[in-house]
Amino acid sequence: MGRTPVCSQGLNRGAWSLEEDRILANYIESHGAGKWSSVPKEAGLNRTGKSCRLRWLNYLRPGLKRGNITQEEEDLIIRLHKLLGNRWSLIAGRLPGRTDNEIKNYWNTILRKKVQRGSSLAQAVHHELESAQTKATRCSSSILIDLKVDGEIQSKDNAAGDQNCRGGASMPPSDDPFLFNEDMADGWMRGEEIQPAFAWEFGSLACFMGTEDFLWSNDVFHK
DNA sequence: AACGACTTCAACCGCGCTGTA
DNA sequence: TTACAGCGCGGTTGAAGTCGT
Incomplete structure (x- = not known):
């Protein structure tokens, strides 16, 4: 797979050789990842920094799962x-050991077709969404959620009942259990008081309720 | 066996964001 | 404020592999 190496402006392009992999891996092991623009020169690779970064992140980085x-x-x-x-x-x-490139390829080659065909998987997702709605409805406490709307994080406070969201769908009313408070935010971000799985169920619910125009904040998931 | 069509996926490209001077 | 460099992301490409006839 991949491309055959060609020379452009004296730089190697295309598929990486075993020797190049070894050089890059050894360099990163002793110097750490980062400063990609200087990596080729310091490591003695005839590649662009961009190419080195890509190779490391998608192929050489430890802990990567491959295939299956x-x-x-x-x-x-x-x-x-x-x-x-x-x-x-x-x-x-959200998928340890998987790269964005791998998931993108998997989606474009396999999953997109499955979803377009209205496969049983898509039906399963719909079932999940309905299930998530049921579970979230049972929840009596507030749930924190940062919704990224038009590029800005919109905080929602349960007590204030603020309805400042913009976009393609409305938030639930202020007395609705789906609104959040800041205390829950801290717990969630520590990943201790709220299970990630529940966060995803809520995310599914938001989707199910027709809030696809809202994008989840990176911070909520990564902190 | 041969060959064309289709699929897979590593790698490249271009753009936008962020940090720094 | 502007310019620039570095980085990360999503889209695209194309060689190699697989499948069907």
């Missing part, structure tokens, strides 16, 4: 794509 995307991973990708769209790096961030 599981059914669970596939289901998660479908759900996340419905929520996030083509934000592959965000989706990859």
